[in-house]
Amino acid sequence: MKLDITSFTGEVPWLDSHLLEDTQAETAIDCRLTNGSLRAYRAPLDEQVLNDSPKTIYLYRNEGERYWFDWTTDVDVIRSPVADDPNNRVYYTGTVKGPRYTDNGLALSGGSDYPVNDLQLGIPEPDVAPVVSLSGTPLEDAEEVDAETRFYTYTWVDQNGREGPPSLPSGEIVVKPGETVDINVGASPGAVDLNITHYRIYTSTQVGVYQLCTQINNSGTIGTDTPVGVTSVVDETPMDRRGDILETIGWVAPPNNLKGLVVLPGGVAVGFSGKELMFSEPYHLYAWPAAYRLTVEYEIQSLAVAANSVIITTDGYPYVAFGTEPSAMTMERLDTAHACISKRSMVDMGDMALYVSPDGLVRIAGGRADLMTRNIINPEDWRERFQPDTIHACFHDGRYFGFYGNAVNGGGFIFSPDSGTFTELGTYADACYRDLQDDSLYLAIGDTIKAWDKGSELMPYRWRSKVFQGKPAAFTSARIMADSYDNLGFRVFRDGDLVLELQVASDRGFRLPAGRGSRWQFELAGTDTVTAVIVASSMAEL
CATH class of the missing domain: 2.60.120 (Jelly Rolls)
Incomplete structure (x- = not known):
């Protein structure tokens, strides 16, 4: 035998x-x-020691140097979708301060616990409407038909030129040729981490839009942008010298509890709050119009991107949203009721996504949801052995690396969706991060970041x-x-x-x-x- x-x-x-x-x-x-x-x-290779045990890590590169960002909360990070962004900006949600952004000037200056500094994501609407009155003398040959009925509004603008939504409009004012308009606006928003530096004034036109006032007189200085803190100016802009049309109507700041940040092709960021799926203005990730929001039946748990679609898991049914413009997205509910019970378990695996349900690992691909571990582990053993509501994961080398429990009572596993191979790990990680540039998986084990399978010892x-x-x-x-x-x-x-x-x-x-x-x-x-x-x-x- x-x-x-x-x-x-x-x-x-x-x-x-x-x-x-x-x-x-x-x-x-x-x-x-x-x-x-x-x-x-190979044993994990020590990469860097941190000040604390993180829940999220992110490898930031700038001018050939590497910097590890870390947070003790569940944070979702995306890179700027702008090609060749000179500021090397990144955006994130999940911090105690709400949605934030940082760049190579903010993140790397003044300390070594990165990111050192960041700013609030979003520009608020001015709290008060402008107050307007007439000054100057009408031209002698001016007639009533030459008078223009106007309304004024203004927007806050930050140091990077990001422009927020307009204020409520002023009262109506009728302006004749030769007259100018005195305008009083509110003080700055007051939030120290907005870096709002100036404002812009717009006036309504006969065709029903607002155009930029390009000749604003600020105590003798004529220009388009006025520093915050200057509350009284004069509009001397001739009708034929008005500038661009106001585009930021409805560009509201993201809610403070926005989560799950991902980015679609075309520069559209996507996040969620409660049962609402939210989309940003393309390439303007600080603007999240209310018109771009969709609602589902259940509380959203996590998001992933596959091609031009967003995969949405909830505590009920999963959904898929697809479309080419944030104003025209279509959402479809998948028939299989596989609830997501761990937000951090959701992993984008290219043309599909995997996440944790009470019954095992679920794959969503091609508009279908399948229980991938159906023939590997039964739901009772899954729940007893792997504490699925604690699982967080990363995708690396075509496999799903999951970690469960904690440093005292936990571990990990590797699942290959292609072969169905399931193996366990004797290592627990508090956080993990897959870096595409060097094709490496990094694990945060306690206060140390380690590169998986990179050590000299086996x-x-x-x-x-x-x-x-x-x-x-x-x-x-x-x-x-x-x-x-x-x-x-x-x-x-x-x-x-x-x-x-x-x-x-x-x-x-x-x-x-x-x-x-x-x-x-x-x-x-x-x-x-x-x-x-x-x-x-x-x-x-x-």
Whole structure:
């Protein structure tokens, strides 16, 4: 009688151990299962020590240098969608201060706990309407038909030229040729982290739009932009010298509890608050018009982007929103009710997304939702073993890296949606981050960021076979085929008892303790690459 294990695959907790296929494992911890061989990962490589244990990490690059941003809250970070942004801006939600943004000037100056500084995302509407009155003298030949009925409004503008929504309009004023308009506006918004530096004044036109007043007199200085704090100015703009049409009507700031920030092709940011799905103005991520919002039936939990669509998970049904413009998005509810129970479990995997439900890992792709772990682990074991409501995850090398629990009572797992391979990790991470530029996975373990599988030392694995069950048999000999024999332990269990434990030193066959058993199981532990395990009832069969 002979057993040949010439290929190694992962766990299938769904099945009792004796029902597994010969290549499948009852336990596979820290096992790199590629090309059928059993291999070891390299130990994580220390990258940087932080001031605290973070919940979110992000690798920021600027002028060839690397800086780690970290937060102790669940923060969603996106890069600026503007090509070749000279400020290298990033945006994020989930901080105690609400939606924020930072850039290479703010984030890297004045300290080493990055980002050092950031600013509020969004420009508010002025609190008060402008008050207007006439000054000057009408031209002698001016007639009533030459008079223009106007309304005025103004907008706040920050140091980067970002312009907010307009104030309420002024009262009506009728202006004849030769007359100018005195305008009184409110003081600055007062929020110190808005960096609002000036304002712009617009006037209504006969065609029903507001145009920029380009000749505003501020105590003798004529210009378009007026510094905040100057509350009284005069509009001397001729009708034929008016500037651009006001475009920021409805460009409201994002709500303070905006979450889940992602970005669509075309420079549109997407987030959520409660049951509302929200879209920004394209390439103006500080403006989130109310007209661009959609509502679902359940509380939204997380978002991911696939092509031109947004995948939305909730505490009920998942949804998909698709379209080319934020003003014309269409939303569709998927029929399968797979609730998302951990926001941080949602992972964008290119053309699909994976997230955690009470029953296992769910994949959304092509407008369908599928329970990917249906044939790997049953829902009861899933909930008992992996604390799914605590799972956070990253996508790396085509696989889903999930971490659950905490540093004291937790761990991790790797799931490959292509092969269905499921292995466990002996490492718990407080946060993880996948960097596309160097194709690396980074883990925050305690207060240290580590690069996964980058260390010089190999990390020991443990692979335990299925239970081979049948009529009582006597296996007397074994042989292990490996690339090396520097660190390779082998254990044999017979009818539940450990009967042999040794370090394998070569590919030569060796004897097993005498005895018959109806349940046999074999375990490999170490760092050497193993290609086969052969167990037989005689040395000749090896």
